[in-house]
Amino acid sequence: AQTVTQSQPEMSVQEAETVTLSCTYDTSESDYYLFWYKQPPSRQMILVIRQEAYKQQNATENRFSVNFQKAAKSFSLKISDSQLGDAAMYFCAYRSAFPSSNYKLTFGKGTLLTVNP
Amino acid sequence: EAGVTQFPSHSVIEKGQTVTLRCDPISGHDNLYWYRRVMGKEIKFLLHFVKESKQDESGMPNNRFLAERTGGTYSTLKVQPAELEDSGVYFCASSQRGGPRTDTQYFGPGTRLTVL
Numbered sequence: 001a002q003t004v005t006q007s008q009p010e011m012s013v014q015e016a017e018t019v020t021l022s023c024t025y026d027t028s029e030s031d032y033y034l035f036w037y038k039q040p041p042s043r044q045m046i047l048v049i050r051q052e053a054y055k056q057q058n059a060t061e062n063r064f065s066v067n068f069q070k071a072a073k074s075f076s077l078k079i080s081d082s083q084l085g086d087a088a089m090y091f092c093a094y095r096s097a098f099p100s101s102n103y104k105l106t107f108g109k110g111t112l113l114t115v116n117p
Numbered sequence: 118e119a120g121v122t123q124f125p126s127h128s129v130i131e132k133g134q135t136v137t138l139r140c141d142p143i144s145g146h147d148n149l150y151w152y153r154r155v156m157g158k159e160i161k162f163l164l165h166f167v168k169e170s171k172q173d174e175s176g177m178p179n180n181r182f183l184a185e186r187t188g189g190t191y192s193t194l195k196v197q198p199a200e201l202e203d204s205g206v207y208f209c210a211s212s213q214r215g216g217p218r219t220d221t222q223y224f225g226p227g228t229r230l231t232v233l
Binding site: 004037042043044045046047050091095099102103104105106107108109110 | 212223224
């Protein structure tokens with residue numbers, strides 16, 4: 001079974017600075033997807049960024065980028081130029097690419113990010 | 118386009134009572150997932166529907182939980198009778214039918230269930 005570990009229960013960052021959230025995972029599969037989801041205090045969880053395991057290039061979405069290290073099974077999220085609106089709980093998630101998995105997500109425990117003005 | 122909606126947003130019940138949670142997926146999404154987050158723990162998968170059919174119930178904790186998806190549209194998750202350990206946030210997510218490359222799950226705001 002796959003597992004996802006987020007070792008930082010809480011992180012804080014000053015506005016306009018950069019922060020990196022850590023995520024490691026364990027799997028024996030070769031084809032899979034990794035995600036970062038954000039859940040602001042209003043509770044709607046939204047997708048921040050997604051990485052396909054077969055792609056070596058790290059995914060980027062505006063101020064959000066990932067450092068995907070497949071051999072190390074590491075998938076960290078970097079937030080540049082942090083904004084107050086980035087304050088949220090961030091969840092790292094794994095999804096198999098195999099149909100037999102029904103594409104269900106396996107989540108880490110989350111990292112609560114605080115942005116200080 | 119309306120997102121995934123869930124009702125109620127918060128439910129407080131006594132142990133032994135019954136509660137029904139509802140999820141309305143994004144229109145046209147065949148896949149519907151239920152997840153649960155118990156305080157301080159990971160978000161855990163409960164079950165998966167494709168249209169009205171249950172594809173995977175492997176995450177359902179026990180037979181006190183019953184999920185249905187009438188006509189392949191909205192879904193309900195009933196807990197009967199509720200126990201203290203059922204407290205948590207129940208999330209619903211939906212996605213279009215397709216392969217792994219296109220499957221992106223969109224989440225609802227969750228229902229916070231408190232069993233006293």
